[in-house]
Every structure is written in C-alpha cells, then in structure tokens.
Amino acid sequence: MRLKSAIWVSAFLRRCMVEGIFGAVVRKGAEEAGAVFVIVNHLDGTCHLFGPAAGPSHDDAGERRWNIELRPPAGPGEVMALLERRKRADPDLWIVEVEDRAGTAGLAGSA
Incomplete structure (x- = not known):
C-alpha cells in the first residue's frame, strides 16, 4: 500500500526527529x-x-524510490533554483528540508 504524500512527509519528519535530525516542511x-x-x-x-x-x-x-537531483558541493542557492524550475512544471510538489551533517537522513537514491 502506498502512503499519501502528506502522511509520508509527516512520518519522515517524525522519524528524523526521533533520530535527532531537525526537519521542516518548506512547501x-x-x-x-x-x-x-x-x-x-x-x-x-x-x-x-x-x-x-x-x-x-x-x-x-x-x-519510495529516490533520485539524487544534486549532491555536494551543491549549495542552497543551486538547490532552490532547481526547485523553482520544478515548481513551474509541477505546482503540487512538496519541499522538505532536513539538517543532517553526517549523511542523507536515511534516504538513498541513484544519480
């Protein structure tokens, strides 16, 4: 069974919080x-x-399957510029930001 986006985002942020990773819904x-x-x-x-x-x-x-859209040394400006382009194509998208110094907040993807 596939979760609705809102439920998945809520569960992901809760899991991050349990692991000591701060996260928030940006959009x-x-x-x-x-x-x-x-x-x-x-x-x-x-x-x-x-x-x-x-x-x-x-x-x-x-x-959920993930694609790595940008990887370090991409900065916040590059990330937001790409997301602005994505929003023009899909106004229904979610943007979630987490702070994880050591990794990828448990997400893995292909390039």
Whole structure:
C-alpha cells in the first residue's frame, strides 16, 4: 500500500526527529499524490537534493524510490533554483528540508 504524500512527509519528519535530525516542511504540496523533494542540508554550505525516481515511484516493498537531483558541493542557492524550475512544471510538489551533517537522513537514491 502506498502512503499519501502528506502522511509520508509527516512520518519522515517524525522519524528524523526521533533520530535527532531537525526537519521542516518548506512547501506543502498536494495532500494525496504531490511529488516530494527532500533537501538534506549538511550545515557546511552543501546540500543533497532528493527527488522522485523516474519510472515507478515505489519499489516492490512499497518504499519510495529516490533520485539524487544534486549532491555536494551543491549549495542552497543551486538547490532552490532547481526547485523553482520544478515548481513551474509541477505546482503540487512538496519541499522538505532536513539538517543532517553526517549523511542523507536515511534516504538513498541513484544519480
């Protein structure tokens, strides 16, 4: 069973909070099926940006699949510029930002 975007975002942020990772919704999208983009801010001027994977959005186990849109040394300006372009194409998208100095907040993706 696939979770609605709003429920997935809420669960992801709760999991981050339990792990001591601060996170927040930067932009709220469509409750049921809005695309979710996750900015992982490393707090050193670099970020990862994860977006929905091409093709099926979920794997066989029902987990979301991710594509690494940008990786360090991408900075916050580059990330926001890319997201502005994505918002023009899809006004229903979600943007979530988490602060994780050591990793990718548990997300993995393909480049």
